[in-house]
Amino acid sequence: MLNIKDLRVNLEDENKEILKGVDLTVDAGKVHAIMGPNGSGKSTLSYVLSGKEGYEVTHGSIVLNDSDILEMEPEERAAAGLFLAFQYPVEIPGVGNMTFLRTAVNAQRKARGEKEISATDFLKQVRERASSLQIDAEMLKRPVNVGFSGGEKKRNEILQMAMLEPKMCILDETDSGLDVDAMKLVAKGVNSLRDNGRGFLVITHYQRLLDHIKPDVVHIMADGKIVKSGGPELALEVENNGYSDILSEVA
Amino acid sequence: MALEQQNFNPIENAKSQLKNHNRGWSQKSRESALIRLSSIGLPNHRDEYWKYTNPAELLTNDLHGLAVTDHEEANVFAEVDALKIIFCDGIFKPDLSDEFLSDNISINRLADKGDLHWAQNYYGALEKHSHTPVARPLAALNTATASDGVLIHVKGNIDKPILILGLQNVQAEATLHHIIKIDPGCSLTLLESGSFATKLNTVMEVFLEKGANFEHVRTQGKDHDRVAATHIFSDIKENAKFKSFTLTANGILTRNECVLNLSGDDCVAHVAGASVGDGKTFHHDDTVFITHDAVACESRQVFKKVLRNGATGVFQGKILVKEGAQKTDGYQISQSLLLDDDSQFLAKPELEIYADDVACSHGSTSGAIDEQALFYLCSRGISRNDATDMLTLAFLAEAVEEIENKNVANIIVEKISAWLSRRKN
Numbered sequence: 091m092l093n094i095k096d097l098r099v100n101l102e103d104e105n106k107e108i109l110k111g112v113d114l115t116v117d118a119g120k121v122h123a124i125m126g127p128n129g130s131g132k133s134t135l136s137y138v139l140s141g142k143e144g145y146e147v148t149h150g151s152i153v154l155n156d157s158d159i160l161e162m163e164p165e166e167r168a169a170a171g172l173f174l175a176f177q178y179p180v181e182i183p184g185v186g187n188m189t190f191l192r193t194a195v196n197a198q199r200k201a202r203g204e205k206e207i208s209a210t211d212f213l214k215q216v217r218e219r220a221s222s223l224q225i226d227a228e229m230l231k232r233p234v235n236v237g238f239s240g241g242e243k244k245r246n247e248i249l250q251m252a253m254l255e256p257k258m259c260i261l262d263e264t265d266s267g268l269d270v271d272a273m274k275l276v277a278k279g280v281n282s283l284r285d286n287g288r289g290f291l292v293i294t295h296y297q298r299l300l301d302h303i304k305p306d307v308v309h310i311m312a313d314g315k316i317v318k319s320g321g322p323e324l325a326l327e328v329e330n331n332g333y334s335d336i337l338s339e340v341a
Numbered sequence: 342m343a344l345e346q347q348n349f350n351p352i353e354n355a356k357s358q359l360k361n362h363n364r365g366w367s368q369k370s371r372e373s374a375l376i377r378l379s380s381i382g383l384p385n386h387r388d389e390y391w392k393y394t395n396p397a398e399l400l401t402n403d404l405h406g407l408a409v410t411d412h413e414e415a416n417v418f419a420e421v422d423a424l425k426i427i428f429c430d431g432i433f434k435p436d437l438s439d440e441f442l443s444d445n446i447s448i449n450r451l452a453d454k455g456d457l458h459w460a461q462n463y464y465g466a467l468e469k470h471s472h473t474p475v476a477r478p479l480a481a482l483n484t485a486t487a488s489d490g491v492l493i494h495v496k497g498n499i500d501k502p503i504l505i506l507g508l509q510n511v512q513a514e515a516t517l518h519h520i521i522k523i524d525p526g527c528s529l530t531l532l533e534s535g536s537f538a539t540k541l542n543t544v545m546e547v548f549l550e551k552g553a554n555f556e557h558v559r560t561q562g563k564d565h566d567r568v569a570a571t572h573i574f575s576d577i578k579e580n581a582k583f584k585s586f587t588l589t590a591n592g593i594l595t596r597n598e599c600v601l602n603l604s605g606d607d608c609v610a611h612v613a614g615a616s617v618g619d620g621k622t623f624h625h626d627d628t629v630f631i632t633h634d635a636v637a638c639e640s641r642q643v644f645k646k647v648l649r650n651g652a653t654g655v656f657q658g659k660i661l662v663k664e665g666a667q668k669t670d671g672y673q674i675s676q677s678l679l680l681d682d683d684s685q686f687l688a689k690p691e692l693e694i695y696a697d698d699v700a701c702s703h704g705s706t707s708g709a710i711d712e713q714a715l716f717y718l719c720s721r722g723i724s725r726n727d728a729t730d731m732l733t734l735a736f737l738a739e740a741v742e743e744i745e746n747k748n749v750a751n752i753i754v755e756k757i758s759a760w761l762s763r764r765k766n
Contacts, residue, residue, distance in 0.1 A: 184735025
């Protein structure tokens, strides 16, 4: 599904290397988690994957289902099946949430050469998927993320994911700023999207999200590289001993 | 010929026009407007209120723009069931216009001379008092020389909006002067669309009696070569409500002035504008002067401009709160969205307050498109162009929301979307 090879990335403005050779393969149907201390490059990896400006890829490749996505614009990557649930979802005053969702769904369909979704089918789908995330009609009507609480913003991200049905989902610290109940709700939404054709990359600081979204593989990232990979037990090790033990072990 | 054009003097031209044509009931008002104009003089780039907009183009008799002959495009409000009054190249077209048969409204034309007329005491009356503290020479010139215009007196309920449509067939200059008088408790929705002429000078004087309600929605369309100076004057009595919205795209030079006098207690005045400018030749100027001269009145100015490829936007807006105009609620916002480094927005917000119990706020901003928001939209599969259009529409929304008639507001939104998306083709 997703294949990252020796990815090296500089911050465009300051010629500083942030990712120093990342290798990662996520197969369809699998959930991979990336954990790591602050500043290890986890969020940068998610931005580079989704095509945000400001980063210069100096080496390596990212392949999504046989396509080299480094050559693609963010919207082309989205149409190819990549989705990033933002750590900080952006507020967009003046753009209605529903309008936004429908425009996005149809833009992707168009890019893939598919027919636009009919208004009634769209409404039906949104209502169904929103209600399982406890997103009410009022939230759907409001401008995108404007005045949403932290939890509402994250649920709105998952709703977008549910509507766009991506193949490869990246969740960037989706648990940050969530209380336990909100986290369970978000995790439930994510779990309902798990299937054999879809890959997940869950980026998080803490093990607690992984109690609810059970990973197949856990990676530890430090100083721009994946330094250790293992099963779910690796996340527990981090939870119990912190990162320092693992980092000193690999150093 | 070239020399003649260089020496063209609008004041002298107005003098000879008035000498050679008797305009019937409006003659006296025209002569006094000419005297006013002679004493205040023509606008000059050095004048305080013409600092950001060079009036030279508005003062020549040189027509270099091309006529916009796409009549379908001219009528943005084709879907609205409205009573149509149609001008072509500044000349009234009775065969294209609708007939009005109602006791509740009388509609006449300025060009109908006659001797006695209900509009006699209204023609030029607001323009006359608008010159202090800021002179409006082009409005005085209009009063002196207007060739035609619509005179509307609303006396009862009318169920349809009135649409003044300005078509073009040939390169022409037009000077139109409209009078709107709305009796106590009556309402009118007035729509305006079309380019009217290559060079246009319009004045609209709006008299709102107690509890009268006026909604004005105007589009100044995609005609690239338009040179226009427009003035809207209104005197707003007790409990009356004035609303005006203008959508502008393209044009070489557009100066829209709005001068409102809130003279009755508890009245409301909202004036808004959305403009979309593309290219170095685009220059759009909104100049607003709102005087609060009564208690507990509300005024709002909402102006939004989207500028790209070297376009220029100007906003000069003033709220004057006179002594005794307590409980005034004044709001003014002017914002520009600059889509590149070449475009510029010049804003001069002013407040002058002589009462002590008022709430007035004003703000002015210039900004680029929000890159974070753009990336967010693109990451969901929306193309950069479409995402930019969505954010542009969102930026203009606060101005468009000033339109009370939701049907008309939707038409305006569709029009803006169409104009934005056509740019990409």
